[in-house]
Amino acid sequence: MLKFIVRRVLLMIPTLFIISALVYFIIDLPPGDCVTSQIDELLARGDPDALTRADELRSLYGLDQPLWQRYFEWVGGIFRWDFGLSCQDTVPVSELIGERMALTLIMETTTIAFIWIVSFVIGVYAATHQYRMGDYIASFIGFIGLSVPNFLLALVLLYVGKVYFGLSIGGLMDPEYIDKPFSWGKFVSVAEHLVIPVIVIGMSGTAGMIRRLRANLLDELQKQYVVTGRAKGLPPMRLLIKYPLRHALNPFVADIGGLLPDVISGSVIVSVVLSLPTTGPMLLGALKTQDVNLAATFLLFVAVLTVIGMLISDLALAALDPRIRFGATSEK
Numbered sequence: 001m002l003k004f005i006v007r008r009v010l011l012m013i014p015t016l017f018i019i020s021a022l023v024y025f026i027i028d029l030p031p032g033d034c035v036t037s038q039i040d041e042l043l044a045r046g047d048p049d050a051l052t053r054a055d056e057l058r059s060l061y062g063l064d065q066p067l068w069q070r071y072f073e074w075v076g077g078i079f080r081w082d083f084g085l086s087c088q089d090t091v092p093v094s095e096l097i098g099e100r101m102a103l104t105l106i107m108e109t110t111t112i113a114f115i116w117i118v119s120f121v122i123g124v125y126a127a128t129h130q131y132r133m134g135d136y137i138a139s140f141i142g143f144i145g146l147s148v149p150n151f152l153l154a155l156v157l158l159y160v161g162k163v164y165f166g167l168s169i170g171g172l173m174d175p176e177y178i179d180k181p182f183s184w185g186k187f188v189s190v191a192e193h194l195v196i197p198v199i200v201i202g203m204s205g206t207a208g209m210i211r212r213l214r215a216n217l218l219d220e221l222q223k224q225y226v227v228t229g230r231a232k233g234l235p236p237m238r239l240l241i242k243y244p245l246r247h248a249l250n251p252f253v254a255d256i257g258g259l260l261p262d263v264i265s266g267s268v269i270v271s272v273v274l275s276l277p278t279t280g281p282m283l284l285g286a287l288k289t290q291d292v293n294l295a296a297t298f299l300l301f302v303a304v305l306t307v308i309g310m311l312i313s314d315l316a317l318a319a320l321d322p323r324i325r326f327g328a329t330s331e332k
Helices: 002-029 033-045 050-058 067-078 093-128 133-148 150-165 183-219 224-231 236-242 244-254 256-273 278-290 292-320
Strands: none
Touching: 002 067, 002 292, 033 050, 033 278, 050 236, 067 224, 093 133, 093 183, 093 244, 093 278, 093 292, 133 292, 150 183, 183 244, 183 256, 224 236, 236 244, 244 292, 256 278, 256 292, 278 292
């Protein structure tokens, strides 16, 4: 197991290096750069020094250097927690992403916990109560979650909360706690405002998890070893937990790696709709303005979470299913 972990960690290094190069070069592919929109705005205002400032800004952001040189400077700065300057505010990227990254991690971690807990409970209940009212309700939730886009659900909840309950759902905390140091009141405010975003972002992931877990568990419950266990008089709960549930959880656990990027990508538009001060709106703005340093840093962060999630998924699968052996070779 230790050899497998070391091998996977060593494999992460070239993987992340290739991902970072692809992300950086692809963002820079469209014509123009992050200075272009700023200069167009100055020209629209009638600034006579706009073209002169363009050369100054490109020199400030390093855009007068070759692309490969800018990339290696950005990659080298990662190890010093220096991601270069952001074109949006002319400040270091590390200062821009600090608080937003923390809020994003809190929201995404809560969303993933919500997806896992809710889908596990509902999926197991639906599979063990097939064709009953609870199973039909779970199937209905699954269809709604898969068919309704997250941003549309966010708009509906905004309208219902404002019109019928007088609630201000937007934002991630009450206005009086913005730019204030962390306190118990701020924590409670963030927790209250997290409820709606977590439900909206996690709805589709929860629906998919419920359907997969239900289908896998139903398949396991119909196998011969379960029939034999029932015939021998094993208690239903013990029989369920010891074998069928463990086998049915394999795809459930394997989805950890894919769940992280799905949640983060799904939260971008929802964050814009709900006015959440997370990395989503900033990433969207960075991509629109070709702020390469800022956008590439965010996307590299998502890639890091993905490869870590895949490693956690593989380790959890090994602990869950003894049939899985790393590095095993078939003998003939």
